[in-house]
Amino acid sequence: MTNHPSPDEAARRPHLGRRVLTRIDPFIVGMLCAVLLASFLPARGDAAEALGYLVLVAVGWLFFLYGVRLPTSDAFAAVRDWKLHGTVLGVTFVAFPLLGLASQLLAPAVIPVDLARGVLFLTLLPSTVQASIAFTSIARGNVAGAVVAASFSNLAGVVVTPLLVGLLLGGAVGFSADSIVKIGLQLLAPFVAGQLLRPWLAPWVLRHKRLTTVTDRGSVLLVVYSAFSHGVVDGIWTSVSFGSVVALVVISAVLLTIVLSLTTFLGHRLGFSRADRVVLLMCGSKKSLATGVPIATVLLPAATLGYMVLPLMIFHQLQLVVCSVIARRLGEQADPEPVALSPAPAA
Structure with a gap:
C-alpha cells in the first residue's frame, strides 16, 4: 500500500497511471535480494x-x-456507489477466497500443503492501492x-x-486468542492512530513522498528478509522444489485469469x-503484497512465513505484468494517442 492522490487530484492528473512494466520493478528486485540474503545468511540466535x-x-x-x-x-463515500464498490469487495473477499479454498485440492499432489495454504492466504488479502489507481488511469x-x-x-x-x-x-x-491481541496492538492500534492524526500529518507525508516511500518499502523488505530467514532455518528450500515454484506460477496465472474473466463478466452483467x-x-483483480507480508508476520507462526x-510474491509480480498490458490496450482503445511509458508501481 503506497501513497495515492485524492479523487480530485487524480482526476486532474490523467498521466498518473500511464506506467507500464518495461523493466523489472526495483521493489521486486529488492525483495528477491532479501530472499537471496536470507537464503545464504539467515538471521539466527540473538540476531x-x-x-x-x-x-x-x-x-x-x-x-x-x-x-x-x-x-x-473518500472511502466512506463508497456508500454513494454501493453497487460498484460492493462488487469490488465481493470479488476481493468472497470470490477470491472461494478460489483459494478450491486451490487446496491441489495439495499435496501438485504443490506442498504449506504452499497451498500460502495460495489461500494471498486470496484473503485486500486490493492494492497505487497499482489499482495507476492501471485504472x-x-x-x-x-x-x-x-x-x-x-x-x-x-x-x-x-x-x-x-x-x-x-x-x-x-x-x-490462529488463537493471542493472535487477536496481536492484531489489536500491531495492526489496528497504529492504523487507528494514523487515521486520527491524518488531518495534521497527511500534508507532511504528501510533501515527503520519497522519504515515506523509502521507509515503508524498506520496512516491507525487512519483513520479507525476516520471513524467509525463519523459512530457511526451518528448511523451506529443502521442501520446495523447482517444480513446485513452476506449479505456483501456473496456479497464479490460472487464478488471475479466472478473476479477470469474472470481473469482466460482472461488469457487463x-x-x-x-x-x-x-x-x-x-481493483477487483489485485492483491496487496505491501499489506500481505506484514499481516502474515503478525498473524502466522514464524515457521510458516516463507x-x-x-505465493504472494509470485502472484504480485504476475498481476502487475498482466494488468499493465491489459490496461495499456484498454487505454489505446479509448484514446488512440500514444503515451509515454514508465514502470508501474509495486503495490
Missing part, C-alpha cells in the same frame, strides 16, 4: 531475536502510515472511483483479512459504464 523486535516496529510503522495515507472520507477508467474502491478495500481488509485468516486458516496455522468496468477489473509469502 534473529533482535530482528524480531525490528520487524515489530516496522509493522507498526507500516500500518501507521497506511492510516495516515488512507482518505477515510492507464485504461481511461474512473480514477476517482478507483481511489475510493482501493481505499475502501484496504480499510475493510484491516479487519476482514484477519477474520478470514482465523476462519479459513486458523486450525492449520495455530451488472450494467456498469465502461469507466466503472475498468475500476472493477483493476511458505505464505512465496
Whole structure:
C-alpha cells in the first residue's frame, strides 16, 4: 500500500497511471535480494531475536502510515456507489477466497500443503492501492472511483483479512486468542492512530513522498528478509522444489485469469459504464503484497512465513505484468494517442 492522490487530484492528473512494466520493478528486485540474503545468511540466535523486535516496529510503522495515507472520507463515500464498490469487495473477499479454498485440492499432489495454504492466504488479502489507481488511469477508467474502491478495500481488509485468516486458516496455522491481541496492538492500534492524526500529518507525508516511500518499502523488505530467514532455518528450500515454484506460477496465472474473466463478466452483467468496468477489473483483480507480508508476520507462526509469502510474491509480480498490458490496450482503445511509458508501481 503506497501513497495515492485524492479523487480530485487524480482526476486532474490523467498521466498518473500511464506506467507500464518495461523493466523489472526495483521493489521486486529488492525483495528477491532479501530472499537471496536470507537464503545464504539467515538471521539466527540473538540476531534473529533482535530482528524480531525490528520487524515489530516496522509493522507498526507500516500500518501507521497506511492510516495516515488512507482518505477515510473518500472511502466512506463508497456508500454513494454501493453497487460498484460492493462488487469490488465481493470479488476481493468472497470470490477470491472461494478460489483459494478450491486451490487446496491441489495439495499435496501438485504443490506442498504449506504452499497451498500460502495460495489461500494471498486470496484473503485486500486490493492494492497505487497499482489499482495507476492501471485504472492507464485504461481511461474512473480514477476517482478507483481511489475510493482501493481505499475502501484496504480499510475493510484491516479487519476482514484477519477474520478470514482465523476462519479459513486458523486450525492449520495455530490462529488463537493471542493472535487477536496481536492484531489489536500491531495492526489496528497504529492504523487507528494514523487515521486520527491524518488531518495534521497527511500534508507532511504528501510533501515527503520519497522519504515515506523509502521507509515503508524498506520496512516491507525487512519483513520479507525476516520471513524467509525463519523459512530457511526451518528448511523451506529443502521442501520446495523447482517444480513446485513452476506449479505456483501456473496456479497464479490460472487464478488471475479466472478473476479477470469474472470481473469482466460482472461488469457487463451488472450494467456498469465502461469507466466503472475498468475500476472493477483493476481493483477487483489485485492483491496487496505491501499489506500481505506484514499481516502474515503478525498473524502466522514464524515457521510458516516463507511458505505464505512465496505465493504472494509470485502472484504480485504476475498481476502487475498482466494488468499493465491489459490496461495499456484498454487505454489505446479509448484514446488512440500514444503515451509515454514508465514502470508501474509495486503495490
